[in-house]
Amino acid sequence: MTEPTAGAAGPPGAPGIRSARRRYVTLCALLWLPPGLGMASMVLLFSERGMSVAAIAGLFAVHSLTVAALELPTGGLSDVLGRRPVLAVAGVLNVVASVLLGLGGTAWVLTAGMVLMGAARALSSGTAEAWYVDTVHECSGPDAELRIGLARGGSATSAALAAGILLGGALPWLLGLGAEPGARLSAATGGVVLPLAVPLLLGAVVRVVFVCYVLAVLREPPRPPATVRAVVSGVPATVMDGLRLGGRDALVRRVLLSAAAAGSALAAVELLVPGRTAQVTGAPDSGAMVYAALSCAGFLCSGAGSHLAPFTARLAGSGERAVLTGLGTGAAGLLLLGITAASGHPAATAFAIAGFCLVYLGLGAASPNENELLHRRVSSAGRATALSVQSLAQQLVGALTGLAVGVLRPGPLPWLLTGAVLLAGALLWLRPAGGRTVRATAVQSEAGPLSAAASAEDRTPRKTRPAPRPTVE
Template structure:
């Protein structure tokens, strides 16, 4: 790349990448478990499939972040798309447990590969064009909003397509007969997602220009990835602001695990049947994505009104925690009033999390050198996943009622309180000015805790 992309172009390409990557994921949300059941899988087997996904993503989160910092953003992001393509195809067409389990493990690998490169590419590009002090929050907010919109649209489309195919006389049966049972109506959203993945890979390879990196041999990769991973872990230990970002991600993971595990059962209890509960859950999931997108879109305004990005995180996580605590207090009640309160609280959880994310990541990018940016994002994602998994295990053994909800709400409230005791902003740490084009690693020292300007200017 001889000349850095201008910021509006980089922003549009980043938003497009977010949409193309997350739309296929949204298409799988509604039909996936039902498709596995239709293939004859037991609930124990399905739980094993999802465990394969989660464990693979957690195990590879840090190594793949380091790989992006060593080899480049574009090649790793394209690899994530190819793995997602293979995963969704196996899930849509697979008929045996080992194929379906392999598909979920490949999706977990793709999730780990994708957790940092696109955002790191956007930040690298903005810094190359306007310097390390350039405003990031607006682009990050638009990318987060685009992700939420893609998930919401995919969830609705993925739930509607099988239903629409069932409207025609015996259309679903004819489809299965023509493909010897490989393609069912529930498979169609996944196959559509696979087609979108092809477009995603082609777009990444053609649109995400980045400067050439030093030629990386196998020895460079093997030596550079562990060094970058270790640097990411050390950064959280040395820099108080980065540590708060990581801990806040863990609190968000606890909240998401709580709400995602408990909402389907609560929806079924409200409607009186699993089928109607599934429809209500799909509607709630879509509404949650929309609220998250609205929150992300409002993140720059929230930071301006709050006076800094740090106070914006405090306010946003506080709103989200209040929603989850309200869900807990209404869990023991029935009736129209409690349902309205619960739906409002559900929206507040996602609205607050959506508003907090861009400000948290703006803070993170101002503290981390370009050579370790994707790794830092992977550490953040790992914190979310690991704390979420632990919370899920605890929630699973707690008695039904308000207590499990209150556990997640308390964890999120603790994440918000991390941002209470802060003083005025100061310029970003010099480490954030490091260029992202060297192999590999984090700077050996980071400022003790300098405050950075987070007013969005």
């Protein structure tokens, strides 16, 4: 079978594969730079506004619950209405949310900002990736190479988060040097704009650029005009198709379970590592600074893992074995964090840092390979919904893990338990997920549009089905 060329063009107006990759990478960078900017200063800003620790935890809970409630409906909305309008609306909501969070001084304003940010997160979840895959398939057909573009998007996401957290942490510090720049800023704005609010407001500017970019350059295949009635009836049907596919397709089920295992690992890291850094440095302030630097290193490792995903697949022999390798690497990192949890020796600290980096490196390498396998099992009619189901699995299991880890005694046990969960997710990929030809064909009529691609692939004779291999540029 002849591989499509990297610059192959599809229908008139559709970008080529290389152009689609560049646009997808730019989308990922613009989408994730603002969250990185706000990550280092948001909690401190809320505290400066007079919010208690419990109130701040409640605000973040509002955000998480909003995302969880809207994750599947917004994925269905993207599949019904199209990627471009949904991404544009997500960007507009993020602009408003950033302004409210940066300038708001009351609990109600901040709560409204967190709700809008959660809605925007749900709208954008998987939508840009779905646009990229749709575009590549439109250019070169369903067998087009996806892993390179997905890997580059993952690297751009991690790099944007790393750059954002460094810039977002440095800006308030620079404005507060000598207290003069910060005092001038507060005085000029009547005390509304604090130095800690600057990263959030800068994020709002970046999000305006994101909206303009989406409206200016994103092109997608035309969809039938959607009436309100069609949207209302189409979204629930698409959501149900996504849930059914996870129950009927073995490979999709593995992807969802692996995402859940990754969510468990990330929840443990985000909950337990800040306390360990404060314990090592001896003070909360210095511990927070070290954690910010460590988080930046983690995002860079995740980006490196995503960049190496095609090489990992080539070295392991298939995308499935690459997922096994990546998740296994992450589990090894959690094991290192566990066996060093009770020791304050400098060597133990070095091993713990190595374990932290291994977690992000392994998850970064696994994600593009998982998603390429997922995209080969779903059609465009339900792609964003399938990604939303994947994201929901990760978030829900992450939330449950956070609750469980919170009641366990600090020490090796929480790390070892979450490491076992991630290792179990890796072991799911020991055996190939093939051999479902008869079952996939049998359920096609009741599974809906999401399983159409999987059923069509399973009806292909085994001799002529293309091998899952990466394409080298």
